[in-house]
Structures are given as structure tokens and as C-alpha cells.
Amino acid sequence: MTDEVLVVAGAVLDGGRLLLAQRDRPAELAGLWELPGGKVEPGESPAQALVRELCEELDVSVSVGDSLAGVVRPKPGLTLVAMRATIVSGTVRAVEHRALRWVDADGLSELIQTGSMVPNDLAWARELMGELQVR
Numbered sequence: 001m002t003d004e005v006l007v008v009a010g011a012v013l014d015g016g017r018l019l020l021a022q023r024d025r026p027a028e029l030a031g032l033w034e035l036p037g038g039k040v041e042p043g044e045s046p047a048q049a050l051v052r053e054l055c056e057e058l059d060v061s062v063s064v065g066d067s068l069a070g071v072v073r074p075k076p077g078l079t080l081v082a083m084r085a086t087i088v089s090g091t092v093r094a095v096e097h098r099a100l101r102w103v104d105a106d107g108l109s110e111l112i113q114t115g116s117m118v119p120n121d122l123a124w125a126r127e128l129m130g131e132l133q134v135r
């Protein structure tokens with residue numbers, strides 16, 4: 001028996017832009033921007049969970065690539081990883097989020113500097129900044 005929760009978030013990149021999703025819940029995170037994703041369910045791989053979550057949350061099919069370096073452990077029993085994902089069919093829409101936006105390096109930098117990112121996601125945001133900047 002384990003009560004370890006693993007959350008997988010998607011770094012969806014397209015044409016030099018990163019997809020961010022604005023949370024609608026819980027109250028303390030509402031309005032902040034994150035990489036969309038969710039909990040890995042029993043029997044799923046992280047990649048399978050990400051495909052399911054992005055279908056549920058964004059209404060698109062994705063193919064999953066490699067993991068980002070950052071692994072976040074915000075509290076005991078909770079681990080967050082992020083994986084690259086590419087949209088293979090559909091157009092993103094905010095099914096569960098308040099809004100979606102595609103950001104370039106400047107857009108991401110502004111969200112980081114204004115404290116508008118979900119705190120856990122800063123590990124990946126900084127990593128992704130470098131990637132957006134080299135393009």
C-alpha cells in the first residue's frame with residue numbers, strides 16, 4: 001500500500017511557444033498559470049497519464065516526449081514531474097481551466113516575475129525559459 005501521489009505535467013511546445021493553463025481551483029491557486037496535467041492513476045505510466053489528462057483538460061491528442069530535469073517534491077507523498085508533449089490532433093480549449101495561453105520567452109518571463117505562476121511549476125518554467133530563448 002502506498003499513498004504516494006505522482007503528478008505529471010505537460011510542457012506543450014509548438015513553434016517556439018509554450019502552452020500555459022490558468023487554474024480555476026483551489027482558491028489559493030486560482031488565477032495562477034501552470035503546465036496542465038494531473039495525477040497518475042494506478043496502472044498508468046506517467047506518459048499514459050499525461051495523454052489522458054491533456055485529452056480531458058485540453059481536448060487534444062498528444063504524443064509524449066522526454067522528461068524535464070526538474071522533479072518537484074512540495075510535500076511528503078507528492079512528487080511532480082513534467083514531460084514534453086506535442087499536439088498530434090485537435091485544437092486546445094480550456095475544458096477545466098479558466099484560460100489558456102501560448103507564451104514566448106518574454107511572456108513566460110513576465111509571468112514568473114509577476115508571481116503569476118503556480119509556485120511548484122517555477123522549477124520547470126526556468127528550465128523552459130532557456131529553451132524558448134535559444135529559438
Ligand code: CDP
Nearest residue numbers: 007009034035036037038039080118120121
Ligand atoms: O487533475 P487532477 O485532479 O488529477 O490533478 P490537479 O488537481 O491538477 O493536480 C494535483 C496536484 O498537483 C495539486 O496539488 C496541484 O496543485 C499540483 N500541480 C502543480 O503543482 N503543478 C501543475 N502543473 C499541476 C498540478
